[in-house]
Amino acid sequence: MANSFRNNANQDPLSNPEQKKIIDAIIVNNKDRPGATMVVLNEIQSEIGFISESVQHYVAAELKIPASVVHGVVTFYSFFTTTPRGKHTIKFCMGTACYVGGTPQLLEKAKQVLGIEPGETTEDGMITIELCRCVGACSQAPVLTVDEEVYGRMRPNKFPKIIHSLQEKDKEEMVAA
Ligand code: FES
Structure with missing residues (x-):
């Protein structure tokens, strides 16, 4: 069994038009709220299932905050994942x-x-x-x-x-x- 599984390749939601549309809508609807970073990340996690590195950079650029802040939030809270969760x-x-x-x-x-x-x-x-x-x-x-x-x-x-x-x-x- 040892080699029957291998690491999952990262999929990029930004190159999937449907997922990108969802992400954009989440950002537009929430960017002016207090605590926008947390709200946006939470919604992306629940709608897309994970927050990839590229999505972290995208959110940071759209919210005009440093990418390190977004990365810090994603890595601090265990309910955020950077790759899709398995079954x-x-x-x-x-x-x-x-x-x-x-x-x-x-x-x-x-x-x-x-x-x-x-x-x-x-x-x-x-x-x-x-x-x-x-x-x-x-x-x-x-x-x-x-x-x-x-x-x-x-x-x-x-x-x-x-x-x-x-x-x-x-x-x-x-x-x-
Ligand atoms: S330390 Fe309490 S269940 Fe693991």
Whole structure:
């Protein structure tokens, strides 16, 4: 399984006429509001699904603010992503209990199995991995979440099984559809 996934290539929403139209409308409708940067970025994230580097520069130019400000906001808040999220999102808890309990080893295994870094999505668009803060299940550290489901007392050798069961579930859904 190790090499069955590769990093997802960045797609540029600005070269997609439909997406560019949506982005322009969001900017025009919100640019004079207080807190316009946050409002515009929020809407782009929810309408387009991610805020690429080129979109960050475009928003900065349109709002007449430095690109570094936009970049700072996008990287500070974890609900913003710079590449499209996959069908499933796996988050690794970086809270103290989980970190001490083995999240770094778990993350290493995930990177090795999926071939991506946190914040990236597999080439087939199936899985995004992210880091997150404490999810309130510290007694089960280390913890990861798959979509909304919490998996506690995780060990690196259990990770491939999780990926396998996600793939099986997706196959079943496709057959049932
Ligand atoms: S530190 Fe991970 S759930 Fe609390």
